[in-house]
Amino acid sequence: MSRAASLTPQQREQLFFWQRGANRLFIVSACTALFVALATLVILVADILIDGLPRFSLDFLTHYPSRKPQQAGILSALVGTLYMITLTALLAFPLGVGAAIHLEEFAKKNRFSKIIEINIANLAGVPSIVYGLLGLELFVRRLHFDRSLLAGSMTMALLILPIIIMASREALRAVPRSIREGSYALGASRWQTVYHQVIPLALPGILTGTILALSRAIGEAAPLMMIGALTYVAFLPDSLFAPFTVLPIQIFNWVSRPQQAFSVNAAAGIIVLLVILISMNAVAISLRNKFQKKRNW
Amino acid sequence: MTIRDHKSQQKHQTAWTEKAIQLVLFLCSALSLATTLGIVLVLLFETISFFQEVSFAAFFLDTEWTPLFSNKHFGIWPLFVGTAVVSMIAMLVAMPIGLLSAIYLSEYAGDGVRKVVKPILEILAGIPTVVYGYFALLFVTPLLQRLIPSLSGFNALSPGIVMGIMIIPMVSSLSEDAMYAVPKSLRDGAYALGSSQLQVAFRVVFPAAFSGISAACILAISRAIGETMVVAIAAGQQPRLTLSPFVPIETMTAYIVQVSLGDTPHGTIEYKTIFAVGMMLFIGTLILNLTSHWLRQRYREVYE
Numbered sequence: 044m045s046r047a048a049s050l051t052p053q054q055r056e057q058l059f060f061w062q063r064g065a066n067r068l069f070i071v072s073a074c075t076a077l078f079v080a081l082a083t084l085v086i087l088v089a090d091i092l093i094d095g096l097p098r099f100s101l102d103f104l105t106h107y108p109s110r111k112p113q114q115a116g117i118l119s120a121l122v123g124t125l126y127m128i129t130l131t132a133l134l135a136f137p138l139g140v141g142a143a144i145h146l147e148e149f150a151k152k153n154r155f156s157k158i159i160e161i162n163i164a165n166l167a168g169v170p171s172i173v174y175g176l177l178g179l180e181l182f183v184r185r186l187h188f189d190r191s192l193l194a195g196s197m198t199m200a201l202l203i204l205p206i207i208i209m210a211s212r213e214a215l216r217a218v219p220r221s222i223r224e225g226s227y228a229l230g231a232s233r234w235q236t237v238y239h240q241v242i243p244l245a246l247p248g249i250l251t252g253t254i255l256a257l258s259r260a261i262g263e264a265a266p267l268m269m270i271g272a273l274t275y276v277a278f279l280p281d282s283l284f285a286p287f288t289v290l291p292i293q294i295f296n297w298v299s300r301p302q303q304a305f306s307v308n309a310a311a312g313i314i315v316l317l318v319i320l321i322s323m324n325a326v327a328i329s330l331r332n333k334f335q336k337k338r339n340w
Numbered sequence: 341m342t343i344r345d346h347k348s349q350q351k352h353q354t355a356w357t358e359k360a361i362q363l364v365l366f367l368c369s370a371l372s373l374a375t376t377l378g379i380v381l382v383l384l385f386e387t388i389s390f391f392q393e394v395s396f397a398a399f400f401l402d403t404e405w406t407p408l409f410s411n412k413h414f415g416i417w418p419l420f421v422g423t424a425v426v427s428m429i430a431m432l433v434a435m436p437i438g439l440l441s442a443i444y445l446s447e448y449a450g451d452g453v454r455k456v457v458k459p460i461l462e463i464l465a466g467i468p469t470v471v472y473g474y475f476a477l478l479f480v481t482p483l484l485q486r487l488i489p490s491l492s493g494f495n496a497l498s499p500g501i502v503m504g505i506m507i508i509p510m511v512s513s514l515s516e517d518a519m520y521a522v523p524k525s526l527r528d529g530a531y532a533l534g535s536s537q538l539q540v541a542f543r544v545v546f547p548a549a550f551s552g553i554s555a556a557c558i559l560a561i562s563r564a565i566g567e568t569m570v571v572a573i574a575a576g577q578q579p580r581l582t583l584s585p586f587v588p589i590e591t592m593t594a595y596i597v598q599v600s601l602g603d604t605p606h607g608t609i610e611y612k613t614i615f616a617v618g619m620m621l622f623i624g625t626l627i628l629n630l631t632s633h634w635l636r637q638r639y640r641e642v643y644e
Contacts, residue, residue, distance in 0.1 A: 062536045062538065062539075065536075065538055066536060066537060066538045069443075069444075069538055069541075070444070070448065072440055073440040073441065073443065073444035073448070074444070076436065076437040076440040076441050076444075077437075077440075077441050077444065077457065077461075079437060080437055080441065080461060080464065080505065080508050081457075081460060081461070083464075083505050084460070084463060084464055086479075087467070087471070087472075087475050087479075090475065090478075090479045091471070091474070091475075094478070137368075138368050138371060139368075141364065141365050141367075141368030141369070142365070142368040142369035142371065142372060143369075144365050144368075145362070145365035145366050145368055145369040146369050149362055149365060149366070150366075150369070158373075159369055159370075159372060159373060161630075161633060162372055162373055162376055163372050164629070164633055165376070165626065165629050165630065165633070166372060166375060166376060168559065168562055168563075168625060168626075168628075168629035168632075169379065169566075169622065169625065169626075169629075170565070170566025170567075170568070170593065170621055170622075170625055171566070171568065172566065172568045172593050172596055172597070172618070172621070173379060173383075173566070173618055173621060173622050173625075174379075175596075175600070176379075176382060176383065176596070176614065176615060176618045177375075177378055177379050177382050179600075180382040180385075180386065180615075181378060181382060184606060201375050204371070204372065204375070205372065208369075208372070232354055232358055233358065234357070234358045234361050234362070258466065259466075261468070262466075262467070262468025262469065262470070262471075263468070263469075264468075264469070264470050264568075264569050265469075265568040265569055265572075265593070265597060268597055268600050268601065269596070269597075269600050271600065291468055291470040291569070294470050294471075294474070295470050295473070295569065295572070295573065298470070298473060298474050298477060298478075298573055299573065306474075306478055309474055310474070313470075313471050313474060316468060316471070317467075317471070320466070320468070324466070
């Protein structure tokens with residue numbers, strides 16, 4: 044590096060020339076890499092819009108799947124997804140936030156809490172299909188929930204718990220100590236402090252994390268296929284123990300058929316799925332922005 | 341009752357509710373341990389029962405995987421190799437693109453560019469995998485077939501490439517975080533010695549952040565191995581022992597999906613195979629995740 048100092052001006056000029064060249068080469072290749080990644084995103088969305096938009100109509104949303112591709116719709120999958128995600132949220136939100144509060148506000152920093160911490164990080168990395176195997180054996184076979192909405196939602200809740208816990212912990216950690224100390228100084232107990240001061244301040248962050256976790260659950264197909272969510276459902280689930288299907292599984296079903304008309308349906312189904320995901324993310328982002336503006340500690 | 345008595349009673353009550361609430365919260369976080377325990381027990385239970393019928397030798401030394409046919413072979417290698425080929429292709433796409441992007445964003449790009457590009461890159465990780473499966477099967481494969489006419493309609497190449505695009509943000513975000521955490525003083529020192537910007541990036545920042553960067557890459561490999569829908573849709577479902585990326589293959593995850601689509605009765609050997617395969621998947625990804633966690637812990641200790 045310091046070689047430049049001992050060179051003649053001419054040699055130095057040459058060294059700088061090559062250095063500038065290498066620098067430019069790097070910038071060009073890095074920008075190409077970024078361009079490839081972003082262009083793929085654009086192509087992917089464009090491809091799906093071109094394939095699916097012509098098929099998209101109100102009928103598509105309000106019809107049941109059918110053997111005839113032109114009459115097939117995604118009503119049962121759409122409703123199934125909405126039921127599944129509501130139930131998953133009801134199960135995962137309190138459990139995840141509860142665990143986060145325990146770890147962040149109450150747990151002593153000892154070996155045990157360290158183990159729980161590593162364990163949660165690992166659970167976040169377990170392939171989703173393995174959660175499907177757990178759900179299949181535990182909820183479907185042992186607890187006899189069969190291939191039901193309840194079994195599916197419980198599996199999904201376990202899958203997204205680690206994400207909710209990690210996001211909630213981060214939100215709780217962002218609440219400054221001084222607020223807790225102020226509350227203690229006024230005579231509040233630990234739980235009163237957490238409940239009345241910390242949770243309200245951390246709530247937007249917790250909600251943002253939860254919405255993002257739920258949007259992960261909406262896109263997952265593999266675990267639900269394991270627990271046996273059906274691929275052909277011509278009715279709406281009427282109880283927690285009813286069989287059901289969801290959008291990604293319906294899309295998978297259509298993609299894996301050889302007829303082109305069905306893959307068009309799959310593209311239209313993907314558009315519905317993406318619209319749901321985009322709206323959920325928009326809510327999450329606006330929550331985050333609102334939170335950041337208000338925060339003035 | 342005097343006011344004092346009332347107050348102490350109230351205090352007593354609060355202490356009691358506090359304890360109860362803390363217990364409930366503790367149970368919530370203990371659920372995560374129960375989940376891990378549940379996964380391990382379920383997999384172990386069915387895997388042991390599998391190995392009571394099939395010997396270790398038949399599982400690890402045979403080269404054919406045909407549990408769903410009448411002439412049953414239980415050699416796991418075709419699934420291992422299929423998984424490895426797809427994951428390798430994915431990493432060949434994700435590593436160069438992800439690392440170049442990360443270095444550029446961390447060392448070259450201004451804050452404005454970073455703030456715009458990083459979230460857009462992260463969208464790639466938020467798209468459902470079934471969408472990538474559609475894209476691989478119906479867009480990338482036909483495109484590749486124009487370049488490689490012998491390419492089969494189902495193959496390892498196309499889902500591998502698409503999976504690589506999908507995990508770019510895993511590589512780039514985590515590596516960028518690691519490089520961003522390298523203290524400015526190290527960069528300043530290198531500049532003071534006459535280094536160029538490129539030398540600082542590659543000879544100072546990259547090595548300093550190396551454990552974080554390898555943690556990111558290992559996590560991405562783990563994600564590629566566990567990824568299911570892209571391969572289930574676009575790689576075909578033909579377990580064959582080959583390194584060729586141009587023919588239909590089957591990965592471990594795709595096999596599990598294939599069995600779940602059929603109506604396999606509980607207790608049969610076909611049913612048990614998915615847990616044995618799931619066990620291999622779980623152990624493999626667990627080792628990778630733990631390694632990644634350990635590496636990340638290390639760079640945190642050094643710089644934070």
